[in-house]
Amino acid sequence: MGGTSLSPAEILLSRRVQEMVLNGEEPPHLYICRKGDEAKEVPSHLAPIPVINFSLISSSEPSLKQEDELQKLQSALHSWGCFQAIGHGISTTLLDNIRQVGKQFFEQPMEAKKKFSKELQEVEGYGADAPPEEGTPLDWSDRLFLDVYPEHKKNLNIWPQSFRNVLEEYSVNIKKLTEEISKAMAKSVNLEENSFLNQFGEESTLQARFNYYSRCQRPDLVLGLRPHADGSGYTIILQDEVGLQTLKDEQWFTIPTISDALFVLMGDQMEIMSNGIFKSPVHRVVTNSKIDRLSVAMFYTPDPNKEIGPEETLINEETPRLFRNIKDYATIHWGYYQRGTRSIHVAKV
Numbered sequence: 381m382g383g384t385s386l387s388p389a390e391i392l393l394s395r396r397v398q399e400m401v402l403n404g405e406e407p408p409h410l411y412i413c414r415k416g417d418e419a420k421e422v423p424s425h426l427a428p429i430p431v432i433n434f435s436l437i438s439s440s441e442p443s444l445k446q447e448d449e450l451q452k453l454q455s456a457l458h459s460w461g462c463f464q465a466i467g468h469g470i471s472t473t474l475l476d477n478i479r480q481v482g483k484q485f486f487e488q489p490m491e492a493k494k495k496f497s498k499e500l501q502e503v504e505g506y507g508a509d510a511p512p513e514e515g516t517p518l519d520w521s522d523r524l525f526l527d528v529y530p531e532h533k534k535n536l537n538i539w540p541q542s543f544r545n546v547l548e549e550y551s552v553n554i555k556k557l558t559e560e561i562s563k564a565m566a567k568s569v570n571l572e573e574n575s576f577l578n579q580f581g582e583e584s585t586l587q588a589r590f591n592y593y594s595r596c597q598r599p600d601l602v603l604g605l606r607p608h609a610d611g612s613g614y615t616i617i618l619q620d621e622v623g624l625q626t627l628k629d630e631q632w633f634t635i636p637t638i639s640d641a642l643f644v645l646m647g648d649q650m651e652i653m654s655n656g657i658f659k660s661p662v663h664r665v666v667t668n669s670k671i672d673r674l675s676v677a678m679f680y681t682p683d684p685n686k687e688i689g690p691e692e693t694l695i696n697e698e699t700p701r702l703f704r705n706i707k708d709y710a711t712i713h714w715g716y717y718q719r720g721t722r723s724i725h726v727a728k729v
Contacts, residue, residue, distance in 0.1 A: 389511040389518060390500055396507075396522050399490060401594040407602045413517035414601050421666075424622045424636040430456035431638070434557075435467030437564045454568035454657075461646040461659035462626055464638050465561070465616075470553045472640050478550045479620055481543030482674050485524060486592040496524065496538050505538050516720040520602045520667050522592045528678075529555060529586040547588060551678075554616055555586055558680045561614070561644060569657055575691055579653055580613060581683035589677045593623060596667035604665035604673070609722055610647035611713025612679040617643040621673045627662040634666075648724045649682055649709055655690035656702040660724065684708040703727045 386394070389410055400407075436449040456463040485493065498505025506524045524540075527533040528551045539547065562580065563573040593604040604623060617624065624643070625632040635643055651660040665675075682688050689705030706712075706727045716723035 387511065387514075389514070392518060393500060393508045393511055396490065396493075397520055398486065398522050398592065398594050401596075407520065407596060407598055411518045411520055412598075412601045413603055413606060419627065419630045419632055421625065421632045422634060424634040427633040427636060429626075429633065429635055429643075430460055430463040431641070432456060432463045432465055433467040434465055434469070434560060434564070438467075438469075438560055450564065450568045453564055457565065457568070457646060457650075457654075457658040459659075460626070460628060461651075461661035462635075462663075463644055464636075464641040465557075465644050466638065466641050468557055468560075468642055470550075470557065470640075470642070474546075474550060474553065475618060475640060477546045478543075478676055479618065479674060481546045482524075482590045482592075482676055483620075484542060485540055485590065486522065486674070496540060498525075498538075504535060510718070512718045512720065516718065517603070517606055519605050519665075520593065520596050521604045521665070522594070524590040526588045527585070528588050530583055533585070550676075551586065551588065554678045554680075557616065557642075558586070561616075565650070565654075565658070569654065569694065571691055571693060576613075576650075576653055579682060579686070579688045579691075580680070581686040583683035583685065584613070585679075585681045585683070587679045587681070589679065591665075591675045591677065593665060593667060593673040593675075595669055595672055597669060599667040599669050602667050604667050606720065607662050607664040608717055608720075609660045609662050609724070610645060610679070611649070611710040611717065611723065612647035612681040613649045613653075614647050614680055615645045616678045616680065617645060618676040619643065619673075620675070621668070621671060623665050623668060623673045624675065625664055625666060627664075632664070647679075647681070648713060648727075649688060651724060652703045652706065652709070652727050653688055653691060655694040655699060657694065657699075662722075681710050684710060701729055704729050 496506040498507045501510045562576045566575045624635045646660045648660045650658050687705045687707045695701045713723045
């Protein structure tokens with residue numbers, strides 16, 4: 381008896397985009413998703429993405445500058461749902477190192493990378509996302525996805541030895557930064573500083589995703605990552621080249637690359653916890669015909685076994701409860717993501 385035959389999407393996703401590019405192949409039709417009637421694109425030099433200086437916010441001495449920066453943060457999260465973080469305390473050397481080891485991993489021969497390959501339906505490891513539902517386009521990218529925290533979730537067998545130490549150091553620094561960001565966000569809406577951290581819980585997760593976007597012969601037709609909002613609490617992204625875009629006012633704004641900045645993007649769970657004050661923006665990655673692109677995304681997500689919901693002090697007569705309490709939202713989100721749709725409506729009252 382023969383085994384179950386693979387769908388066309390499964391056959392493509394069992395290969396690597398990088399391999400197709402090296403072979404000079406045109407993007408197969410399942411990657412074609414762009415249409416001529418898209419929203420206008422705004423180039424990075426014209427995109428007014430808010431910049432927040434955490435060296436001002438994290439000062440132990442309250443000051444007018446700190447208050448102003450917290451107000452800027454609240455405004456950024458309400459209107460954009462994202463910001464560029466500077467003054468975050470992570471060294472230029474470490475940022476350069478994590479980018480470098482990521483590039484070195486993807487530049488290895490295919491056989492060397494295949495040691496870290498995942499099965500089609502698995503999440504962790506090297507490869508592509510699981511096949512989406514029929515009719516949902518595929519992403520022109522390869523990735524390495526690793527659980528970082530809690531410690532007991534790490535599978536070091538699929539952590540390439542070449543960058544284990546660098547990723548460990550980077551993860552420790554990002555974990556510390558998530559505490560600073562979570563406290564700052566709470567203070568920006570006049571909550572006790574640990575309010576959001578308490579919702580994330582002791583078993584909150586941190587996952588690293590190294591994304592490699594190979595050059596593409598048809599950037600007019602193909603996306604590196606299809607439009608979606610994140611199911612995390614929030615995501616911290618390190619870019620090397622422009623390509624990431626966020627949707628606002630029916631326009632796609634290209635996120636600039638600022639030296640040493642980290643791009644912080646709200647996920648649906650922060651929109652829920654803030655009772656809609658913070659927005660979880662739809663975003664995507666465009667392709668480029670001339671250059672490859674690498675990004676390192678760190679997903680910070682509440683403990684899946686812990687219920688989250690709007691902070692009670694953010695609910696009043698003027699701003700009634702918008703969301704119900706919910707548990708393991710990330711799993712719900714994944715099901716909708718695979719269908720190419722948003723999921724936040726399932727948490728609305």
